Amino acid sequence: MSCTALILADDPAYKRTLATLTVLDRLVISTHKAGLNKIQVIHAGNPPKLTRTHALGIKVELLDKIPPFKEPTLLLAGNLTVRENDLIKVIGKRGRLYNHNREALPCGITTEWRTNFDTSLPDLPKIETQGTAKVVKDGLTAIQAEDALWDSMGLETDSFIDQNFNRPIGRFASKILIHTPISPNAISVIGTSIGVLAAWCFTHGEAPLMVLGALLLQASAIVDCIDGDVARILHKETHVGKWLDLGGEQLVHLCLVAGMAMGLHRLNDPSGPYLWLGLVAALGVVLSFLTILHAKQSKNPLPKLNSFITRNANRDFSALLLVFAIAERVHWFFGVAVIAVNGFWIYGAWLHKKDASEEAI
Secondary structure (H helix, E strand, C coil): CEEEEEEEECCCHCCEEEEEEEEHHHHHHHHHHHCCCCEEECCCCCCCCCHHHHCCCCCCCCEEECCCCCCCEEEEEEEEEEHHHHHHHHHHHHHHEEECCCEEEEEEEEEECCCHHHHHCCCCCECCCCCEEEEEECCCHHHHHHHHHHHCCCCCCCCHHHHHHHHHHCCCCCCCCCCCCCCCHHHHHHHHHHHHHHHHHHHCCCCHHHHHHHHHEEEEHHHHHHHHHHHHHHCCCCHHHHHHHHHHHHHHHHHHHHHHHHHHHHHCCCCCCCHHHHHHHHHHHHHHHHHHHHHHHCCCCCCCHHHHHHHHHHCHHHHHHHHHCCCCCCCHHHHHHHHHHHHHHHHHEEEEEEHHHHHHH
């Protein structure tokens, strides 16, 4: 259902800042992402600060009083923080949003303004928030809303190490970087550079440098979480950024297997199989990347393949590599990696074939 968004910015708390953006600025962007193109903000006085809204080219109509309307309209308080997925549910079910304590929030579908939110949104289906919906009233609730916002920046695809180590550690840097001009794309490039440097450390075939390489690879995985955090919380996600992140990650994988192959070749018998195994692993990385690329660009649903990629395409192996490097058993890890990276694309190809056959039925 397409409708107008009517935002009442009459509470001064809408000016409160959450991670550099005002509450109202975030609300307008969430409303736009929920699919509403006509957004009206009711506000008296000087125009409100909507820095990111204007940067994204989102059109907002500023009015000094509530216009009469009879069509279904999404009614919102300007001091509400809410994610677009909640708004989509409210619009789809023509309901009213409630928090986890089952308290009504100033957000719902109505066909008429009747003095206040409670009288304008009576007896509507209750939609419980699945995100961080919260009314900001003062400094304390603003801090709580910002904390909840940061907590929601993780992805459903986050691995165990990402959830429990990489993202929590990287969060400290993310909270600093949002106050700098450093872009998420620049952070992605830095993370990729650290990963390539880690691979270079392995090429020397020296145990201390291999440990350093494993540490740098772990740092690269942490930075890989930071760029996404910064992009999402500042609403700076871009198509280029997504591909830069994915391509950089695969480049690190390719350099890593090549670096380990060279290092193990130098460390052990030069007539050994490590260079050949490195070629096999590099080919596996390329084919695995093509498997992921095909899944992302496919117009047909590939549920089994996408589920497999979501569960397994991560950098949890970096923690395992660090353990093997400290134990001076990198060759054990390398052997497993050669099998795993080729097993990934082979099993992925089989799942793709299975998805395609089920789609044809």
